[in-house]
Amino acid sequence: MAQQVDGARRAPLNRDRVLRAAVALADDGGIDAVSMRSLAQELGVVPMALYKHVANKDELLDGMVDVIVGEIEPPVGGGDWKTAIRERVLSARRALLRHPWASRVIESRPHPTPVVLDHLNSVIGMFRAGGFSADLTHHVMHALGSRIWGFTQEVFPAAPPPPDPELQAAMMREMAARYPYIIEIATAAAHESGSVVGGGCDDQFEFEFALDLLLDGFERLHRQGWTSRSRA
Incomplete structure (x- = not known):
């Protein structure tokens, strides 16, 4: 050895x-x-x-991001845009789950590399090939945000609870009195340990839930012929 x-x-x-x-x-x-x-x-x-x-640490980090992006599976031809986009995003998520540190580095890079730009261009091209206008695609990409890289920025920061059960109960009572709606939704679903979305929620379920909502909404707007000018 x-x-x-x-x-x-x-x-x-x-x-x-x-x-x-x-x-x-x-x-x-x-x-x-x-x-x-x-x-x-x-x-x-x-x-x-x-x-x-x-050349330096920044170039090293850029190259590390390129390695991760290279693990995202390319689109499969012949399918509809919605399935293709969904599979591409979920492939990105699988890559990020293999490398939990990568989201932090992706967010930190000020200038996209050609590999990163190729990925962005490919995702945009999948919408355009599906018949989306450039206008709608522009807004779709904003809505997808970091999901195209396989992660999301969660709205609820989740600090670990104190290990003492009595302290946990006291903290929950205090939180419930001051922030009743937060506690209501935080306890509305079954939880599991090790989640980043807060309170042990199922990360993968929450990710796919939001992704499917977005894709359904994009499909509806596309069928309606939506444009940014139609907001007026």
Whole structure:
């Protein structure tokens, strides 16, 4: 095993190997674990060797995003636009679930790379090929927002409850007295642990629920021949 690891570390460096090693490092320890020094150590090289392949940390992060976007499955031809878009978005979500740190990095990048632009262009093209006007597609893309990357920004920040059951009960009573509607909807559905949407809600269900609502709405507007001028 040690010989295999040493052999892998002696393999010539290239950009793809550097980026995939950085993704693996983030998968293991989170994005904060990734630095040029820690990556060089993981690859068994000196940090300066990395700069032949990525100019700096920003370029490294851009490349890591490209690796994740490259995992999104391309559209399947021959289907209707709605099914195609749904499958593309859910493929993006599967990629983000494999790499939980990636949403934070995607949001942080100020300038899209050609790989990111190719993904955006492809999603837009799927709507246009489905007969959507450029006007409606413009607004559709705003509505989809970060869902095209497989994640959403949740409206309810969810801090973990205190471990003591009595403290939990006291906190809930205080919250219910002050914020009755929040507590009402927070306790309206069955919950499971480990969710990011708050209170243990089913992340995947909530994601697909919102996505399907949006797609149904887009379909209705498309059939109506909606334009932004029709709002007046």
